[in-house]
Amino acid sequence: MDAPRDPAARPDTAPTGVPAAAPAAPAEDASSTADRPPLLEQPECVHCGFCLPACPTYAALGTEMDSPRGRLHLMRALDAGRIDATASVVRHLDLCLTCHACETACPSGVPYAELLEDTREKLLDSLLRPRRQRVLERLVTWAVALPPGVQRAGIAALRLAERMGLGRRLADASRGSGHRAVAAGLLLGSPPDGVVVPSHTPAVGRRRMRVGLLQGCVARWTFGRVNAHTVRLLALAGCDVVVPPAQRCCGALHLHGGRREEARRLARRNLAAFEEVGELDAVVVNAAGCGTTLKDWGRLLADDPVWAERAAALSAKTRDALELLDELGLPPARRPLERRVAYHDACHLAHGQHVRAAPRRLLEAIPGLELVPLTDADRCCGSAGIYNLLHPKEAQAILDPKLARLASSGADVVAAANPGCLMQIAAGARRAGLRLETRHPLELLGEAHG
Numbered sequence: 001m002d003a004p005r006d007p008a009a010r011p012d013t014a015p016t017g018v019p020a021a022a023p024a025a026p027a028e029d030a031s032s033t034a035d036r037p038p039l040l041e042q043p044e045c046v047h048c049g050f051c052l053p054a055c056p057t058y059a060a061l062g063t064e065m066d067s068p069r070g071r072l073h074l075m076r077a078l079d080a081g082r083i084d085a086t087a088s089v090v091r092h093l094d095l096c097l098t099c100h101a102c103e104t105a106c107p108s109g110v111p112y113a114e115l116l117e118d119t120r121e122k123l124l125d126s127l128l129r130p131r132r133q134r135v136l137e138r139l140v141t142w143a144v145a146l147p148p149g150v151q152r153a154g155i156a157a158l159r160l161a162e163r164m165g166l167g168r169r170l171a172d173a174s175r176g177s178g179h180r181a182v183a184a185g186l187l188l189g190s191p192p193d194g195v196v197v198p199s200h201t202p203a204v205g206r207r208r209m210r211v212g213l214l215q216g217c218v219a220r221w222t223f224g225r226v227n228a229h230t231v232r233l234l235a236l237a238g239c240d241v242v243v244p245p246a247q248r249c250c251g252a253l254h255l256h257g258g259r260r261e262e263a264r265r266l267a268r269r270n271l272a273a274f275e276e277v278g279e280l281d282a283v284v285v286n287a288a289g290c291g292t293t294l295k296d297w298g299r300l301l302a303d304d305p306v307w308a309e310r311a312a313a314l315s316a317k318t319r320d321a322l323e324l325l326d327e328l329g330l331p332p333a334r335r336p337l338e339r340r341v342a343y344h345d346a347c348h349l350a351h352g353q354h355v356r357a358a359p360r361r362l363l364e365a366i367p368g369l370e371l372v373p374l375t376d377a378d379r380c381c382g383s384a385g386i387y388n389l390l391h392p393k394e395a396q397a398i399l400d401p402k403l404a405r406l407a408s409s410g411a412d413v414v415a416a417a418n419p420g421c422l423m424q425i426a427a428g429a430r431r432a433g434l435r436l437e438t439r440h441p442l443e444l445l446g447e448a449h450g
């Protein structure tokens, strides 16, 4: 089944701040990028600067080398051997959020994220990075890729530690600043919710599709309720939902950090896990960052003689849950929700997958719910995988304008289709004393249909 196009991806929701004269973005096609030409044949940056106003790090830091154009210049110079990798060069490249906003804005179609991924792979484990950053990145990418059984044991140990006073210590630590405060804030804001989804849920009424659900490596523990709502809504829309038991982390963090070989290993493992459960019409993901990664597996494994075709097939049938529910349609919601909701576009859904209108349409269909406008809704919140852990100061500088816009929107709920954004905004709102609930759109939909 071809990926449906999101009719409102452009021009009505173009990123605020991009010059009106900027030419249209690339096609709103959510399919894989496996058919791209080799890197050197891809479009060159023509230095027009259209991407600059769209870049959150350029807005926050104000330096050319922290803009897409500046980073592309650094990457080309590194590649051509005109400059050496120094601590400063690595830092400018590391400070990119990989939010894809520059790709949306770029009239030349420069595949920025792919070029950055390539450069980061060359700089992998560089000693030019601060030690704390290296240790944190390695620790997190290792932990998320562990088998679920090991993760479960780790979570049980954390819960025990919490009962023995860790919760109080975390609360104290979260009031400080730096890496430790961010980590403590994120842990406090997303405790395991203990909700587990069944391995098979039959469609309600006539079966229209058989779909497989990606649970997420962290989300399966901390956002189990979102998975449960996803399964129930998909069943209501006529889907038989299977949850492949052997699935693991999708490798999104590894891919963004340039750990391509690890990302490939995880992709192959997951491909086998999804193939194991039989023929699927779609693979459904409810976390924007993971969805972009699955849609990219075709490109990632394009040179693998065994997996290339299988990866491309899975990428082509991957859908964000909101995208698929919008396409299939839901019965009318039964419960009104009297809430003022601001919708924050997760970068990897808006810029990575070009899905913008579907979540808004679904939310607007909930009786009683008022969708309030949010300025720069598609501007990154600073979460960006583990960016907020590795670069807490810059992540906060990127989050601050988002919080200010949320506060002035008058919303009492912010909805975002990515667990990382929800955790980042919740932690920021708590620190700022903002009364703002953070919810996945699927939670709101699930309650309205409950």
Ligand code: SF4
Pocket (backbone or CB within 6 Å): 054, 055, 056, 057, 058, 066, 067, 068, 071, 095, 096, 097, 098, 099, 100, 101, 102, 103, 112
């Ligand atoms: S991916 Fe985002 S943060 Fe990085 S250069 Fe592009 S717009 Fe800026």
Ligand code: SF4
Pocket (backbone or CB within 6 Å): 044, 045, 046, 047, 048, 049, 050, 051, 052, 068, 069, 072, 102, 105, 106, 107, 108, 109, 110
């Ligand atoms: S990346 Fe694209 S938008 Fe940015 S300066 Fe280069 S050509 Fe222009």
